[in-house]
Amino acid sequence: MNATERNFLENTDLFTGLPENALADAANCAKCRKLGGRQILFHQGDPAEHIFLLRAGRLKLVQYNESGDEVIIRYIGPNEFTAMVSVLENAVYPVTAEVIQSGEALFWDRNTMRRLMRDYPGIAVHALEMVLKQLGEIQERFKEVSTEIVEKRIARTLARFIRHSGIKTAEGILIDIPMSRKDLADFTGTTFYTVSRVMSSWERSQWIRTENRKILVLNPHALISFAEDFA
Amino acid sequence: MNATERNFLENTDLFTGLPENALADAANCAKCRKLGGRQILFHQGDPAEHIFLLRAGRLKLVQYNESGDEVIIRYIGPNEFTAMVSVLENAVYPVTAEVIQSGEALFWDRNTMRRLMRDYPGIAVHALEMVLKQLGEIQERFKEVSTEIVEKRIARTLARFIRHSGIKTAEGILIDIPMSRKDLADFTGTTFYTVSRVMSSWERSQWIRTENRKILVLNPHALISFAEDFA
DNA sequence: CGCTCTATTGATAAACCTCAAATACAGTGG
DNA sequence: CCACTGTATTTGAGGTTTATCAATAGAGCG
Numbered sequence: 001m002n003a004t005e006r007n008f009l010e011n012t013d014l015f016t017g018l019p020e021n022a023l024a025d026a027a028n029c030a031k032c033r034k035l036g037g038r039q040i041l042f043h044q045g046d047p048a049e050h051i052f053l054l055r056a057g058r059l060k061l062v063q064y065n066e067s068g069d070e071v072i073i074r075y076i077g078p079n080e081f082t083a084m085v086s087v088l089e090n091a092v093y094p095v096t097a098e099v100i101q102s103g104e105a106l107f108w109d110r111n112t113m114r115r116l117m118r119d120y121p122g123i124a125v126h127a128l129e130m131v132l133k134q135l136g137e138i139q140e141r142f143k144e145v146s147t148e149i150v151e152k153r154i155a156r157t158l159a160r161f162i163r164h165s166g167i168k169t170a171e172g173i174l175i176d177i178p179m180s181r182k183d184l185a186d187f188t189g190t191t192f193y194t195v196s197r198v199m200s201s202w203e204r205s206q207w208i209r210t211e212n213r214k215i216l217v218l219n220p221h222a223l224i225s226f227a228e229d230f231a
Numbered sequence: 232m233n234a235t236e237r238n239f240l241e242n243t244d245l246f247t248g249l250p251e252n253a254l255a256d257a258a259n260c261a262k263c264r265k266l267g268g269r270q271i272l273f274h275q276g277d278p279a280e281h282i283f284l285l286r287a288g289r290l291k292l293v294q295y296n297e298s299g300d301e302v303i304i305r306y307i308g309p310n311e312f313t314a315m316v317s318v319l320e321n322a323v324y325p326v327t328a329e330v331i332q333s334g335e336a337l338f339w340d341r342n343t344m345r346r347l348m349r350d351y352p353g354i355a356v357h358a359l360e361m362v363l364k365q366l367g368e369i370q371e372r373f374k375e376v377s378t379e380i381v382e383k384r385i386a387r388t389l390a391r392f393i394r395h396s397g398i399k400t401a402e403g404i405l406i407d408i409p410m411s412r413k414d415l416a417d418f419t420g421t422t423f424y425t426v427s428r429v430m431s432s433w434e435r436s437q438w439i440r441t442e443n444r445k446i447l448v449l450n451p452h453a454l455i456s457f458a459e460d461f462a
Numbered sequence: 463c464g465c466t467c468t469a470t471t472g473a474t475a476a477a478c479c480t481c482a483a484a485t486a487c488a489g490t491g492g
Numbered sequence: 493c494c495a496c497t498g499t500a501t502t503t504g505a506g507g508t509t510t511a512t513c514a515a516t517a518g519a520g521c522g
Contacts, residue, residue: 124352131366
């Protein structure tokens with residue numbers, strides 16, 4: 001692959017700081033795939049064969065339980081990796097990855113990635129760092145869903161999205177992830193009825209406004225201090 | 232360190248399958264520490280400096296929220312590692328580790344472990360595998376606490392402990408982890424009142440019996456099929 | 463302009479938590 | 493071995509939060 005590709009890899013969590021030959025090697029083994037519409041990139045339960053690096057677009061990672069309830073485990077945005085679990089032998093994808101904004105992904109298969117990790121140990125260490133960060137995040141959310149009431153969980157979730165994907169605008173901060181009430185419910189462990197009630201009340205207080213599944217936070221200060229208030 | 236030490240390391244997830252010199256190196260850099268009573272091995276929020284390998288005994292990893300509610304993130308038993316997060320630069324422990332059964336631990340400091348990972352890439356890959364497994368487990372529990380009712384969460388938790396730490400006895404399966412009602416509540420995201428009610432009802436049905444914080448499962452079949460029943 | 467998917471909102475019910483009080487239990491020191 | 497003390501557990505009553513159900517309104521898409 002070309003120099004653009006190498007530069008791109010250099011700026012990712014997994015490949016940052018590696019020697020030139022490692023980048024070239026990684027770029028050479030990468031394959032590319034377009035991601036459209038509401039396509040499913042991989043299914044929960046399928047044999048996990050590829051590690052993906054999202055170049056553009058956005059994914060949501062969902063888990064289903066036996067009754068069909070959906071839980072959103074994480075969103076994946078540009079420059080982020082997913083399905084690192086594929087490096088394990090005989091792993092299956094623990095989640096389903098659904099494209100929610102079109103884009104494209106680079107991907108490597110298991111054996112290639114394992115070889116890269118062996119040849120350039122820095123990659124394995126970076127992968128470890130990434131996964132540890134994810135572990136910390138989900139542990140945090142596990143704590144929240146275990147101990148906080150719904151309204152605060154939603155507030156904290158928005159606060160987190162503000163930090164992670166917030167875009168300053170004249171009117172406030174726009175959360176740049178398309179999210180329905182149901183998505184937010186599946187992310188916070190509640191129902192879309194309850195999310196709707198909470199969001200409506202915040203709209204009445206002028207804290208937020210929703211336009212076509214994008215949330216605009218008009219009063220981030222109020223929202224964040226509510227989220228972090230331990231009373 | 233001696234040959235016993237090396238053999239011990241060889242049988243852990245992190246060091247398995249490594250060349251002899253790697254084991255010797257790892258064993259040489261390990262320090263050892265006795266763990267007594269209800270000692271705190273490390274505190275949530277403290278700078279994370281060491282990776283621990285539990286040789287004997289048991290830990291519980293707890294997180295506290297701002298209101299002081301406790302959540303049990305995971306139990307660590309003999310032969311298991313914890314605080315792998317210490318390999319990250321400037322990390323803090325995301326949990327508090329409390330000794331619940333006396334024993335002893337080997338430990339390495341951050342830089343040593345990072346050097347080992349660089350020198351023997353297999354270690355980093357194994358660490359990645361371990362953390363991925365933990366990530367999968369907590370995602371599973373996150374799904375449960377988000378979608379299942381308390382009674383089923385408790386049943387699934389016991390089912391999991393049966394698989395992980397169950398000991399067959401004449402009367403049934405003993406879960407070899409000392410666990411109060413409150414512990415079980417902090418593990419499943421509920422209150423000890425509710426746990427007590429659920430466990431009492433199971434004791435009446437002869438599914439379980441509790442003796443001094445150890446749970447004896449008299450009817451594993453009933454418990455497990457209830458846990459996995461999706462009705 | 464109709465169709466479908468999403469959101470809102472009220473009414474009701476269920477699950478679960480909180481509080482209070484009583485009981486059981488384990489560990490300790492005599 | 494026993495009494496004592498503090499901790500853990502049980503259980504009832506009552507309240508709160510949140511889910512569920514139903515009906516309506518709205519928004520985007522072809």
